[in-house]
Ligand code: BEZ
């Protein structure tokens with residue numbers, strides 16, 4: 516074997532990793548080696564910078580557990596999570612675009628009836644979100660389950676509150692025969708990503724924004740359709756253009772229109788002013804298995 520010098524090192528490492536099995540692992544690892552070496556050469560990485568990066572990775576591992584995944588947060592703020600969503604969810608242009616899942620989805624939310632108030636009396640401005648779920652030809656998808664979750668009016672999620680052990684601001688709604696749905700909740704507030712770990716420490720050094728704009732998450736996973744994980748963002752909210760996780764898409768920005776007390780979108784009445792967001796979700800067909 517050839518011994519190592521600056522010129523042949525990348526080739527040697529790529530050739531060694533090319534022997535990995537299975538083939539896909541070899542493909543991933545050889546590309547990683549090439550790009551990481553190229554990065555170090557391009558920025559002329561110093562030994563101090565390399566050591567700081569290793570320490571940052573170790574700290575990211577130390578703070579992560581089954582409840583906190585700091586590496587995913589790191590991937591989010593680098594735009595990698597959104598890129599992976601983009602590469603793997605190339606829906607028809609007619610379909611609702613996908614965006615990041617985020618760390619606050621909880622399995623097993625309660626199934627509730629149309630118009631149910633998932634805020635359960637929490638303080639905040641009442642908000643109705645209503646519309647349809649259809650396929651790309653405009654045909655209603657009856658019985659589709661919309662798994663919905665959001666932060667409260669202070670920008671806090673249930674998982675961030677140690678004393679809460681019941682579902683809070685999350686529920687599953689089902690579309691009717693005509694594909695319509697109606698969620699009742701309170702308006703969420705934009706919020707900062709967790710800043711008490713290595714990702715926060717890195718962001719703080721840069722002065723880039725660490726906020727997400729006000730949004731509500733939706734997951735619709737219907738048999739026969741591509742799974743849709745997406746958000747709706749409040750039009751005019753702060754941070755729409757600087758979303759720290761690059762999740763905001765034009766097609767997902769919706770006006771939250773103001774209404775006075777009176778008839779409500781769920782067919783009933785409401786005795787206080789409220790907001791109403793109307794949005795029609797469009798599901799793509801599930802891609803054929805290769
Ligand atoms: C969220 O929207 O819940 C979220 C997404 C990525 C990172 C942090 C939070």
Ligand code: FE
Nearest residue numbers: 617666730732
């Ligand atoms: Fe969120």
